[in-house]
Amino acid sequence: MSHAHSFHVSKDNKSSVHLKWDNSLAPTLTVDSGAEVSFDLLDGGYNQFTATSTAADVPNFQLALGDPAIGPVFINGAEPGDVLKVEFLDLKTAEFGWTAVFPSTLGFGLLHEEFPDPALKIWDLKTHASEGYTVFKEGIHVPIHPFLGVVGLAREEVGEFSTIPPYETGGNIDCRHITTGSTLYLPIKVKGALFSCGDGHAAQGDGEVCGTAIECQMKASVRLTVVKDKKYLKTPHYQTTPEHSVNQAKLTGKGEYVILGIDKDLREASRKALRGAIDWLEAEKGLTREEGYMLCSVCADLRISEIVDMPHYAVSCAVPLSVFVGAPYV
CATH class of the missing domain: 2.60.120.580 (Acetamidase/Formamidase-like domains)
Known part of the structure; x- marks a missing residue:
């Protein structure tokens, strides 16, 4: 060997x-x-x-x-x-x-x-x-x-x-x-x-x-x-x-803010969840939409939350709150 x-x-x-x-x-x-x-x-x-x-x-x-x-x-x-x-x-x-x-x-x-x-x-x-x-x-x-x-x-x-x-x-x-x-x-x-x-x-x-x-x-x-x-x-x-x-527990140790996207198309449900997360980051955290898009890409999680209750799927976009460590974000 x-x-x-x-x-x-x-x-x-x-x-x-x-x-x-x-x-x-x-x-x-x-x-x-x-x-x-x-x-x-x-x-x-x-x-x-x-x-x-x-x-x-x-x-x-x-x-x-x-x-x-x-x-x-x-x-x-x-x-x-x-x-x-x-x-x-x-x-x-x-x-x-x-x-x-x-x-x-x-x-x-x-x-x-x-x-x-x-x-x-x-x-x-x-x-x-x-x-x-x-x-x-x-x-x-x-x-x-x-x-x-x-x-x-x-x-x-x-x-x-x-x-x-x-x-x-x-x-x-x-x-x-x-x-x-x-x-x-x-x-x-x-x-x-x-x-x-x-x-x-x-x-x-x-x-x-x-x-x-x-x-x-x-x-x-x-x-x-x-x-x-x-x-x-x-x-x-x-x-x-x-x-x-x-490590995952540390990342989510302060909880998550999660947006659900609902649609009959799985990809479109994902898009709705992501779009909602960007809306939240813009409205509540003051980020630009581009900043919100990039931040979600590097730390937020897309998850299939529900796939059996047809005809709609539920996809969540979870933003870990632990990334916000100082003013004006906390």
Whole structure:
């Protein structure tokens, strides 16, 4: 069995960066089952924004470069029908991150047509990192909770598949609960599994509603282990730790303000819930609508509250009150 940090994949190795899932890609690294591998990752925008970027730079963003993955890693002994166990050992953010509202013409974000103008928030991830938060604006602190948006394996089908959507083999699953200490299980479809990852996030709400989280470059370490005899596993499964639950309890420790969206269409119910949260943040907290949209994307949670009482669905958008730490917000 390989030892900790005995393998490393760098973003500077251009051949390891890919924007498509393709089972014909040559492995950038080959390891045995149980190996620990560290990755030096680009952010979800291929590092197109810098710490000095502004909203004026957003229209120049190339969406075609979104969600770059680093890899693939070939795991010896991995065969179709097996499962890859991915243990997240360490996740370290860069010193800055960003959240963007893209022009509505891109069709990106749950309410994209209501936010026609570009916006960009650059986050300082260094100054208060030891205290576990980053500042949205004075009086509003967002807990830093790193995870990877893109974690996945090559698909069985021949050809190229975008890294932007999620698949049954993983990919851009954007699941904020899969953080340090968590374990992800992925169904293997090709020999060697061909594991890749990327798209570091410093924080995100369930839903990533404006289309971006706190996007950042990241250093990640994972353990990759082939598991046999889990034939029931057809899609990504994950397991969290008690520490994750404690962090969630801290985030919601002051309660939540929750808006319900009701509609016969699940997506439209989600839009109504989000729109209501932005209305509340504007009316009660004095945020601009763009600020409310971005704040919901990085810390508010969309949840299916009710799905059986047809013909209507109920979706909630929950804003954690713990992010409001000072005047004029408390």
